[in-house]
Amino acid sequence: MGAAVAKALGFGTSETSWADGLDAVGKPPYELVLPPPDEATELLRRLGVPETDAAEVVATLPSRSGLPEWWWLLERSCHWLTKVMGDPDESHFTWPSWVGTEQACSLQRRCFMAHVFLAMVPHTMAWHRSRGLAEDISWASMADLGRHMVIHRRTYGATGVDAAWWVTVCLRAEVFDLGRLQFNWFHLGAGDTSPWWYPLEEARHRGPGFRPGDFCVGVHIPESGPMTPAACDDSFERAKGFFSEHFPLVGQRRRLATCWSWLLDDQLADWLPPESNIVRFQRRFELVPGSIESDGNILEFVFRVPDPLEHLDALPQRTRLERAVVAHLRAGGHWRTRSGWVDL
Numbered sequence: 001m002g003a004a005v006a007k008a009l010g011f012g013t014s015e016t017s018w019a020d021g022l023d024a025v026g027k028p029p030y031e032l033v034l035p036p037p038d039e040a041t042e043l044l045r046r047l048g049v050p051e052t053d054a055a056e057v058v059a060t061l062p063s064r065s066g067l068p069e070w071w072w073l074l075e076r077s078c079h080w081l082t083k084v085m086g087d088p089d090e091s092h093f094t095w096p097s098w099v100g101t102e103q104a105c106s107l108q109r110r111c112f113m114a115h116v117f118l119a120m121v122p123h124t125m126a127w128h129r130s131r132g133l134a135e136d137i138s139w140a141s142m143a144d145l146g147r148h149m150v151i152h153r154r155t156y157g158a159t160g161v162d163a164a165w166w167v168t169v170c171l172r173a174e175v176f177d178l179g180r181l182q183f184n185w186f187h188l189g190a191g192d193t194s195p196w197w198y199p200l201e202e203a204r205h206r207g208p209g210f211r212p213g214d215f216c217v218g219v220h221i222p223e224s225g226p227m228t229p230a231a232c233d234d235s236f237e238r239a240k241g242f243f244s245e246h247f248p249l250v251g252q253r254r255r256l257a258t259c260w261s262w263l264l265d266d267q268l269a270d271w272l273p274p275e276s277n278i279v280r281f282q283r284r285f286e287l288v289p290g291s292i293e294s295d296g297n298i299l300e301f302v303f304r305v306p307d308p309l310e311h312l313d314a315l316p317q318r319t320r321l322e323r324a325v326v327a328h329l330r331a332g333g334h335w336r337t338r339s340g341w342v343d344l
């Protein structure tokens, strides 16, 4: 059936193998429900989705009889998400990357992740409730959909969902909004949200908190204005209480918060003033030795334009960071993604 759906929708090779994988997941043992258009519009508003984008998401809502192939994909995608809910060790990178404009990718494809989101909200929030999460934290955490639709529009000028894989981290109840920062949970060395880390022997030698399989918290910086030290202090304080209450440690004496980001590239300190928020954020963390060269990553987060490396001359040069990113590349340098940790 997966192959038939893929054929009917004109899927390419990687989309077809994704549909084949969903075939193996099967139909959910529950009735999948999408809210009717007026409720969907209200829910999207609550999830921070701008009106223009929400209208297109609602206009493309699939139904069992209206768009049976898309309904088939939706049912199985949601079944998979509910199966792996609360299990961060399972892969997050199994989704097609449906981004761009109409020429690159149809509206139906670009809205699919938002349809999944609408169908999943009750399931994810039920999991939050089972862990005793406050309703305001639950809603704030779900509003990541709006943020990623705003980013998609800014990048491509069209409705869509940026970083679908990350949105699934949210739908799988692994990430929580606690003020300025977001925090997700995982087991060190397991799954694909675990950061670049110490070699095995050293991790073991460092003891509880550092060992493979230990419970760990990831720190994320959503795009929502400057990250002042005071706002970050507040988020870290909230995270301490939050994880102790909702994810108590069993047989582990120490808990770390880790960050794996372009923001921890220590070369940034050569370009930004010591009082900049980024440099002050870096100072919180002890860096793990080693790095991954990733010019594309910093360019994506700073400029939000398609293929920035190919258009270095046209990138805006308004802020110190924008100028630094381009000047460093022009001087033959490369930017890196690095990992760091701090006790939580």
Ligand SMILES: CC(C)(COP(=O)(O)OP(=O)(O)OC[C@H]1O[C@@H](n2cnc3c(N)ncnc32)[C@H](O)[C@@H]1OP(=O)(O)O)[C@@H](O)C(=O)NCCC(=O)NCCS
Pocket: 220, 221, 222, 223, 224, 225, 226, 227, 228, 260, 261, 262, 263, 272, 276, 277, 278, 279, 301, 302, 303, 318, 319, 320, 321, 322
């Ligand atoms: C992380 C972030 C909040 C930091 O912003 P900030 O708090 O303003 O950081 P700083 O105070 O260190 O900024 C220093 C300079 O860089 C500029 N700057 C910071 N982030 C910028 C960005 N994403 N794009 C353009 N310029 C940026 C600031 O405007 C400032 O410039 P100025 O001195 O000319 O006024 C911001 O970069 C951002 O929103 N990034 C997107 C999300 C992200 O990258 N998350 C991490 C994913 S792994």
